[in-house]
Structures are given as C-alpha cells and as structure tokens.
Amino acid sequence: CIQTGKTIDDEKRLRFSANEFYFKSFAEMQQALPDYTDAITNTVQVAQLCQYEMEFGHYRYPVFHVPENISLNELLTKNAEAGLKTRLEQKEDEEGPLSEEVIREYEERLSFELKIIQDMGFAGYFLIVADFIEYARSSDIPVGPGRGSAAGSLTAFCLRITNIDPIKYGLIFERFLNPQRISMPDIDIDFCINGRDEVIHYVAEKYGRDNVCQIVTFGRMKARAVIRDVGRALNIPLKEVDHIAKLVPEGPNVSLERAIQEERELKRLEEGEGPAKKLLRISRGLEGLARHASTHASGLVISDRPLVEYLPLFKLSKGEIMTQFTMDQIEKLGLIKFDFLGLKTLTVIKYSLKLIQETSGTSVDIDRIPLNDEATYQLCSEGRTTGVFQLESSGMKELLRSLRPAVFEDIVALVALYRPGPLGSNMVNDFINGKHGKIKTKYLLPQLESILKETYGVILYQEQVMKIAQILASYTLAEADELRKAIGKKKQKVMARHKARFIEGAAKNNVDPKTAKRLFTLIDKFGGYGFNKSHSAAYAMIAYQTAYLKAHYPVQFMAALLTQDMGNQDKTIKNIAECREMGIEILPPDINESQA
Incomplete structure (x- = not known):
C-alpha cells in the first residue's frame, strides 16, 4: 500500500490472491506435481549450473589507452613533471624568482608522491581523472579548484586536477593517500552544474556506454517518515498520524526504539489499544527498509568491461540505467567509482565572467586573481557576503565581522571554524582573540609554534594533528594519518595504543611523559573537532573568488546570481533586497533589453 499509494481499505489495492507466494521445498513441489518428478529434479540441476562467483580483492580499472611504447607509470610521470614545470613558471610570475631550495622542495615532493601512486598501482586512476577534467576545461566547463x-x-x-598549491598552504599528501593503507584514492570533482552531464556523456563515450553507469541510492524509511507512510496506508486520520510522528525527536540517527523509550506519550500509545498501537507496531517492523530507489547525487562507476558482467x-x-548495487557494494567488488558533483557557484562565476567581458571588455582570469586584494577582505570583514560561497549565512557574517579576515589563510580558517564543534567550544574565541592580539598565544612546547602559529595556538586542522605526531612523537605521516582517523572515530582501544606510542615517541624527542600525556589529551580533545585543511583551502578559494567578483564587479555578479537563482523565490527575494542594499537598480523585464 505504501508503494502504490493505496490504503488497506481499498478493495482494488494490490494484493496476493493466495498465501503460497514463496519458494516451495522439493517435497512440497513433488506433492503438488507428482507426475513431474524429472522436471522438478531438472530445476535443481539448472540452478546448480547458474553459479556465479563474485571476485573480491582486486581493482577493475577502466582501460586508459596510452601511446605505444609507454606505460601508465611513465605517462603519469611525464605529464606530472611537465605540469610541475608550468606551475613553477606561474609561481615565478606571481612571486618572483624561485630559489633552488624551493624548486628542489617541489621536485622532491612530486617524486615522493609519484613513487607512492605508482607502487600502489593508481597511475591509471590519476590519468583518467586528469583526462576528463581536461575535457571539461577545453569545453569551457568550469571545474572547481579541488x-x-x-x-x-x-x-x-601538477595534472590540473586541483588548483590549490599544497606546499604553499601546508597540505599533506598522506591525508589523501596513505601508503600504509591500500585503498582507492577518492578524488571528488566539482563541475559547473550546467556542464556536469556533458562531462558524464564524454566519459560514457570514451570508455563505452556499457562500461559506465550511475549508481543507485536507496531512500529508507526513517522514524518519522515510516509513521506517516504506515498511517496513510492504515487510513488513520492525518491529524492523529501527524501528532504521533511529531512525538519522535528530530535528528539523523533517531530510531523508533529509542524514541519510544524516551518519549512517555509514545510509550503509552504503544502499550495501549486502538489504531496507534497497530501503527507503531507495523512502523517498527518497516523502519529502515528501502522505500524508493533514486540516482546517487554524484557517483559514477567506470569499468574495464560491460558492467552486466x-x-x-x-x-x-524515467529510463535512466542504474546499478542495483550501492556505492559500498560497488567498492567491495573492486569497481572504480568517481564523484561528479554539480556546483551552482561555478556556474555563477562563469556567467559573471561572461557578463564582465560583455559589459566592460575586461577579461578576468579567475584562477589568477590576486589573493591579497584589499577590497575583497574589506567586503568580507564588513559581512557583506550575501551570495558569496560558504560565507553568506547570518552566523558566518557575524563571525566575519568579528574575525576581520586580512589574508587568504583567514578565509581558509573561517571555513574550518564555522562548524558545530568549534562553535560549541572556545576555539573560535581563542582564534579571534589571538588574531587581534587580545590574548597572548601560548604553546605547550616550543616545537608547537611552527605548527600552530597560523591558527594562534588552536588545533584547527587535522593536518596539524598529523604534524604534531610527526614532529614531537616521530610518527611517519602515514602513521599520523592513522592517529587522525582514530581520533575522528573515537576508537578507544586504538587510541590507547596510540597514546602509548605517542608518549614513547615523544620521550625520544626529550619530551617528558607528563607533558606528552597533556599534549595527547589536547589533540584527542580538539583534534576531534579538526577539519580537513585541504578541503577548507579549496572551498576557501571559491569563497574568495566570489567575494572578489562581488567587490569589483558587483552588478555583473549579482546579475549572474539572480539568473542562477531565478527558480527559487526565496533566494530571488533575498538577492533583490541585497541589490537594493548595494544601490543596484533592478529593472523590470524589457523585450528590447533583457537577455533572455
């Protein structure tokens, strides 16, 4: 009834005409069909012939064709080294001549990464991602910085998969790919929302339509929703069902079991008589079951052979072909999934640049704008960030006015700070007061200054936890990544082992056990709030780019924003109000002037 939208009182509802819709045993079939014993026996033989063994334990990479006489590893090295040369030339243009020491640092880091990637067998993966991103760029489809x-x-x-310099911003490769833990790299890509499907089409054509498929996701019956569904099917009055559903606390992980234990009224209804008891009993049985199938928002699987194999x-x-297996099941089979995400902001940036070119003749390379622009930081510091990526909520505006960002690293920190963990602790206040010199930044050990200076003594990033473990306790960065994961997952037994390992390693660096314990407690407490700096830096870049456009090209930026949000009435009203606040006149549609 839930699936078909009917009620149990409906005589025409879908129902089974008998109670024998199940797989019968051999004996039952013999009794039902005594003259067809051979046929029944043959069905067993046919079933035994239909054996399929799923293979696990190895990856099934899509076939990436390379020129003759060159391997995947060699091509990756060649492309990456050529990309590094280009990146260093750009860096020199922006910052002036580079020292041999700086160049060597980049070369050694690239060599280190390439060895790990190739040893783990992931060269093809990087080449595939770089290829479809290059297609997007060459097709004028904006790609996010990372x-x-x-x-x-x-x-x-170097391959232009990302556009954030990891050395410049202190980002750690092992946070992305840990050589001690063999698992597929996970590169999620943001595309302009209008161009995402075109990139997927390119991939399907390149690797074969039978080898490429979007991934299913299942909507499940959660506590409140299952009560509403069952209530509708039982034909219980909507008002009564709504009352019962609202007794269930809101939240992502709330179960009916827990709700009934904690909410007296629900407990009373379950123990009483009447339709509510039946409603809750059936709802308990259905909770968690798949309700409907839909397309995963970003997942795409690309295989070396037709996926039906x-x-x-x-x-x-609507005719879209999906996998019947979910993302997790696909990964267990060794099939390679890629995440193609559509990001509206990239579309806004693209259209803003188009309008700037058309209206002023100015060509803006959004990837080469200065990151020390005073007007951009002024706009952010005043909280005038409606429409600016990641920075437009009222709470974020308040944080911007308090923090008053002056350098790009401040924007990176803001993205990491504006989350429930840091906001619920004293981390935000410590960061702001440290930045403005209201409190003197103190470090438990002098060695921590180089790690925590940029965040005024606050452990804000997961990468800082990893660096602390590396420098003070002689962890490798791969080991430090395991510590980072253990902190995030609150695995007490694993944390106990790491604590002993940390104290032992710290002792070798002349840190006394008492101080080492205090430091470990500190990273355990605040490291749990730590954010991925790589992600924060990438999204801070998009935030800065949109703030820059709003600061320097407000009319074009707001026009692009209004165009992109035109289907959303609430956002349109908000954007029009922002235009008026900025002194931008909003004209009515004009058949001669409007560019529709």
Whole structure:
C-alpha cells in the first residue's frame, strides 16, 4: 500500500490472491506435481549450473589507452613533471624568482608522491581523472579548484586536477593517500552544474556506454517518515498520524526504539489499544527498509568491461540505467567509482565572467586573481557576503565581522571554524582573540609554534594533528594519518595504543611523559573537532573568488546570481533586497533589453 499509494481499505489495492507466494521445498513441489518428478529434479540441476562467483580483492580499472611504447607509470610521470614545470613558471610570475631550495622542495615532493601512486598501482586512476577534467576545461566547463583531501596532492595540482598549491598552504599528501593503507584514492570533482552531464556523456563515450553507469541510492524509511507512510496506508486520520510522528525527536540517527523509550506519550500509545498501537507496531517492523530507489547525487562507476558482467542493472521510471548495487557494494567488488558533483557557484562565476567581458571588455582570469586584494577582505570583514560561497549565512557574517579576515589563510580558517564543534567550544574565541592580539598565544612546547602559529595556538586542522605526531612523537605521516582517523572515530582501544606510542615517541624527542600525556589529551580533545585543511583551502578559494567578483564587479555578479537563482523565490527575494542594499537598480523585464 505504501508503494502504490493505496490504503488497506481499498478493495482494488494490490494484493496476493493466495498465501503460497514463496519458494516451495522439493517435497512440497513433488506433492503438488507428482507426475513431474524429472522436471522438478531438472530445476535443481539448472540452478546448480547458474553459479556465479563474485571476485573480491582486486581493482577493475577502466582501460586508459596510452601511446605505444609507454606505460601508465611513465605517462603519469611525464605529464606530472611537465605540469610541475608550468606551475613553477606561474609561481615565478606571481612571486618572483624561485630559489633552488624551493624548486628542489617541489621536485622532491612530486617524486615522493609519484613513487607512492605508482607502487600502489593508481597511475591509471590519476590519468583518467586528469583526462576528463581536461575535457571539461577545453569545453569551457568550469571545474572547481579541488574538494576534500585530494587538494593535498602535488601530483593532482601538477595534472590540473586541483588548483590549490599544497606546499604553499601546508597540505599533506598522506591525508589523501596513505601508503600504509591500500585503498582507492577518492578524488571528488566539482563541475559547473550546467556542464556536469556533458562531462558524464564524454566519459560514457570514451570508455563505452556499457562500461559506465550511475549508481543507485536507496531512500529508507526513517522514524518519522515510516509513521506517516504506515498511517496513510492504515487510513488513520492525518491529524492523529501527524501528532504521533511529531512525538519522535528530530535528528539523523533517531530510531523508533529509542524514541519510544524516551518519549512517555509514545510509550503509552504503544502499550495501549486502538489504531496507534497497530501503527507503531507495523512502523517498527518497516523502519529502515528501502522505500524508493533514486540516482546517487554524484557517483559514477567506470569499468574495464560491460558492467552486466559484474553486477545487476535496472531502469528508473524515467529510463535512466542504474546499478542495483550501492556505492559500498560497488567498492567491495573492486569497481572504480568517481564523484561528479554539480556546483551552482561555478556556474555563477562563469556567467559573471561572461557578463564582465560583455559589459566592460575586461577579461578576468579567475584562477589568477590576486589573493591579497584589499577590497575583497574589506567586503568580507564588513559581512557583506550575501551570495558569496560558504560565507553568506547570518552566523558566518557575524563571525566575519568579528574575525576581520586580512589574508587568504583567514578565509581558509573561517571555513574550518564555522562548524558545530568549534562553535560549541572556545576555539573560535581563542582564534579571534589571538588574531587581534587580545590574548597572548601560548604553546605547550616550543616545537608547537611552527605548527600552530597560523591558527594562534588552536588545533584547527587535522593536518596539524598529523604534524604534531610527526614532529614531537616521530610518527611517519602515514602513521599520523592513522592517529587522525582514530581520533575522528573515537576508537578507544586504538587510541590507547596510540597514546602509548605517542608518549614513547615523544620521550625520544626529550619530551617528558607528563607533558606528552597533556599534549595527547589536547589533540584527542580538539583534534576531534579538526577539519580537513585541504578541503577548507579549496572551498576557501571559491569563497574568495566570489567575494572578489562581488567587490569589483558587483552588478555583473549579482546579475549572474539572480539568473542562477531565478527558480527559487526565496533566494530571488533575498538577492533583490541585497541589490537594493548595494544601490543596484533592478529593472523590470524589457523585450528590447533583457537577455533572455
């Protein structure tokens, strides 16, 4: 009834005509069909012939064709080294002549990363991602500067997969790819929302339509929703169902079991008589079951062979072909999934640049704008950030006015600070007061200054936790990444082992056990709030770019924003109000002037 939208009182609802819709045993079939014993026996033989063993334990990479007489590893090295040369030339243009020491640092880092990537067998993965990103760029489809931990890879930066210099911003490769833990790299890509499907089409054509497929995701019956669904099917009055559903606390992980234990009224209804008891009993049984299938927001699987050889597929109502297996199941099979995300802000930036070119004749290279622009930081410091990526909520505006960012690293920190953990602790106040010199930044040990100076003594980033473990306790960065994961997952047994390891390592660096314990407690407490600096830096770049456009080209930026948000009435009203606040006149549609 839930699936078909009917009620149990409906005589025409879908129902089984008998109670024998189940797989019968051999004996039951013999009794039902005594004259067909051979046929029944043959069905067993047919079933035994239909054996399929799923293979686990190795990856099934898409076939990336390389020129003759060159391997995937050699091509990756060649492309990455050429990319590094270009990146260093750009850096020299922006910052002046580079010392041999700086050049050597980049070369050694790239060599280190390439060895790990190649040893782990991931050269093809990087080449595939670089290829479809290059297609997007050449097709005038904007690509984000990075997302997640991939921004910590110099190789990705050299291949133009990302556009954040990991060395400049102190980002760590091992946070992205840990050589001690063999798992696929995970490079999520943001595309202009209008161009994402075109990139997916390119990938399908390149690797074969039968080898490329979007991934299913299942909407499940959660506590409140299942009560509403069951209530509708049982034909219980909406007002009564709504009352019962609202007794369930809101939240992502609230179960009916927990809600009934904690809410007296629900407990009373379950123990009483009447329709509410039946409603809750059935709802408990259905909670957590898949309610409907839909397309995963970003996941795409690309295989070396037709996907039907590895997993079942199906069609949604609109004809889209999906995997029947979820993302996790696909990864267990060794199939390679890629995340293609559509980001509206990239579309706004693209249209802003188009309007700037058309109205002023100025060509703005958004990837080469100065990161020390005073007008941009002034706009942010005054909280005039409606429409600015990541910085437009009222709480963020308040934080901007308090912090008054003056350098790009401040924007990076803001993205990391504006989360429940830091906001609920004293981290934000310590950061702001430290920045403005209201309190003197103190370090538990002198060695911590180089790690925590940029955040005024606050452990804000996961990468800082890793650096502390490396410098003070002689962890490798790969080991430090394991510590970072253990802190995030609150695994007490694992943390106990790390604590002993940390204190032992710190002792070798002349840190006494008492201080080492205090430091470990500190990183355990605040490291849990730590944010991925690679992701923060990448999204801070988009935030800065949109703030720059709003500061220098306000009319074009707001026009682009209004165009992109035209289907959302609330946002349109907000954007029009912002235009008026900025002194920008909003004209009515004009058949001769409007560019529709």
